[in-house]
Amino acid sequence: MEGRRFVSAGRRGKGLILNLDDGSRIVIRFGMTGQLIVVPDGFPEEKHTHVVFDLEDGRHMWYIDPRMFGKVWHIPSGMEDTVTGLQKLGPEPFDGDLDWKYLKGRLGNRSVTVKEALLDQSVVAGIGNIWSDEMLFRARICPETPCCRMSDAKWRKLAEQIPSVMEFGIEKNAITPEEYLKGKGREYYDIDYLEAYGHEGDPCPRCGKPFVRSVLGGRSSFWCPHCQRKPHNILLKDGMKPL
């Protein structure tokens, strides 16, 4: 990459794409703890820095990742991307194609829970654990609901909440480059504005009943059993495990 210039930057799902002037590109997936910061020369060294780009003006761009769930790729010009996973992503939350009919068509026959389906990046790109809980709370859908038990009305509500909750999150997480560098990209997350996520035992802002937590697909989900009722007869036939 020596001598190359960054010409543009973009995003797909949770992946950052940095385009270089020779048509090649750098793709970064940040995992849980990956951060990318541009630092002045002589900036105090940071533990867990795995990739360093030396920039023309003396600054450096560091990829830092304490837990190392992230990945960095350089895809040469003209080479098809078969490695980053970006090629398998579903539509973006803001795509016009993403409507309730798409969701129902993709998921309506499946028994997977709606919470796990929202985290499936091949269904919708970019939704993570926190924002999926917020979407389900606003749409008043129990995260444990199997997709095949969702009514058309629920798919509609969910499809409306996907872009609006993502937009809300982007707005609330807005931060200046200076603040980002000061916190080294990680000490800015403020969850005061989250209504459901992280609120186990707290009163629901809508009905006052306490939030509960359940684990779905290995991830914690926070929800209000009163506002987000489980569908009836979810608990079923002999031999089937209750949810």
Ligand SMILES: [Zn+2]
């Ligand atoms: Zn409630």
